[in-house]
Amino acid sequence: MKHEEILAWIKEDGPAKLEELWARADEVRRLRVGDAVHLRGLLEISNNCVRHCGYCGVSLNNPNLTRYRMTGQDIMACVRQAETLGYGTVVLQAGEDYGLTREFIAALVRDITSQTPLAVTLSLGERPEADLEAWREAGASRYLLRFETSDPDLYGRIHPSLPGRPSDRLALLARLRELGYETGSGVMIGIPGQTYESLARDIQLFGELDLDMIGVGPFIAHPHTPMGKSAWTAPPGEQVPATEDMTYKVLALSRLVCPEANIPATTALATLNRASGREQGLRRGANVIMPNLTPPQYRVLYDIYPSKACIHETAVECGDCLRQRIEALGRTVALGPGSRSRRQSGTEAEFGETPTP
Ligand code: 5AD
Numbered sequence: 001m002k003h004e005e006i007l008a009w010i011k012e013d014g015p016a017k018l019e020e021l022w023a024r025a026d027e028v029r030r031l032r033v034g035d036a037v038h039l040r041g042l043l044e045i046s047n048n049c050v051r052h053c054g055y056c057g058v059s060l061n062n063p064n065l066t067r068y069r070m071t072g073q074d075i076m077a078c079v080r081q082a083e084t085l086g087y088g089t090v091v092l093q094a095g096e097d098y099g100l101t102r103e104f105i106a107a108l109v110r111d112i113t114s115q116t117p118l119a120v121t122l123s124l125g126e127r128p129e130a131d132l133e134a135w136r137e138a139g140a141s142r143y144l145l146r147f148e149t150s151d152p153d154l155y156g157r158i159h160p161s162l163p164g165r166p167s168d169r170l171a172l173l174a175r176l177r178e179l180g181y182e183t184g185s186g187v188m189i190g191i192p193g194q195t196y197e198s199l200a201r202d203i204q205l206f207g208e209l210d211l212d213m214i215g216v217g218p219f220i221a222h223p224h225t226p227m228g229k230s231a232w233t234a235p236p237g238e239q240v241p242a243t244e245d246m247t248y249k250v251l252a253l254s255r256l257v258c259p260e261a262n263i264p265a266t267t268a269l270a271t272l273n274r275a276s277g278r279e280q281g282l283r284r285g286a287n288v289i290m291p292n293l294t295p296p297q298y299r300v301l302y303d304i305y306p307s308k309a310c311i312h313e314t315a316v317e318c319g320d321c322l323r324q325r326i327e328a329l330g331r332t333v334a335l336g337p338g339s340r341s342r343r344q345s346g347t348e349a350e351f352g353e354t355p356t357p
């Protein structure tokens with residue numbers, strides 16, 4: 001899809017036109033990845049982090065947070081619960097925490113893949129290549145690393161580098177792909193300073209990177225972060241709003257530029273609309289939900305943004321609730337790990353003209 005088309009869609013506010021976009025994304029989703037919804041159990045294994053990302057409540061900037069790191073035993077107990085709940089994948093997510101050593105994660109991945117049928121997705125930040133290699137070798141099959149924005153100025157402003165280590169997530173994404181990981185990325189929507197032009201380029205880049213997984217969600221200001229406190233925005237008329245509708249537009253366009261990708265209706269979206277955010281996401285391009293498996297006492301401490309949905313529910317309550325919601329939409333819950341299928345190659349062009357706003 002051309003830049004101008006993407007740009008016109010993210011600026012479109014006409015309800016009838018937007019219905020066209022939702023329908024198109026839903027149709028491409030149905031044809032390319034089917035009606036089954038994959039459940040990926042999310043396990044937030046540590047809230048320690050060495051980075052200073054300006055938007056994130058668990059960054060090193062926040063001194064007001066009790067830090068935790070789950071033990072291998074605790075993690076394996078939750079993994080077994082994921083298996084019992086019928087999930088096909090477990091996602092191990094954390095801040096960039098070097099207390100989670102290369103060896104610890106490699107052993108954990110080996111245990112999970114040898115003792116359960118679950119696929120392992122890692123989301124552990126910008127780790128050195130040797131770590132990523134060791135974990136791939138241990139059996140991890142997917143890695144999530146959002147690039148957050150393709151605008152170099154904005155990227156630099158929100159991601160201060162560590163001394164001697166520039167933050168270059170695009171280079172790391174290329175390396176993850178070379179290592180044979182299914183690679184996921186994405187952006188926040190409505191970051192202060194994010195323009196329509198730059199968001200359109202982000203979406204185009206999803207297609208150029210041919211991402212296997214795409215995670216997008218609204219920016220939610222956290223009061224204990226520099227970006228949560230600042231009143232900074234792009235010039236009038238250029239700032240992308242961090243709204244529910246903008247999130248659906250980006251979800252739908254992500255589906256059109258990467259027809260076969262696995263795309264979750266994210267928790268951040270559910271946080272903007274608890275009643276039906278996830279359901280609407282599933283009807284506008286998404287095919288994945290990530291129920292939270294983190295034990296509730298840790299979940300409240302994984303405070304990347306405020307008022308997160310499903311913070312107090314147990315894993316069982318959350319799993320039951322999501323299953324009911326999926327079935328109420330006339331969709332099914334997928335069985336098995338649900339890797340990206342590359343059987344059908346091709347692009348949006350196969351489905352005829354993409355509607356233009
Ligand atoms: N609002 C919304 N999403 C956020 N993330 C981090 N901080 C926030 C926030 N304040 C998202 C980032 C990160 C993912 C794990 O959570 O996109 O990559």
Ligand code: FES
Pocket residue numbers: 310313317318319321322
């Ligand atoms: Fe988690 Fe409903 S989706 S409790």
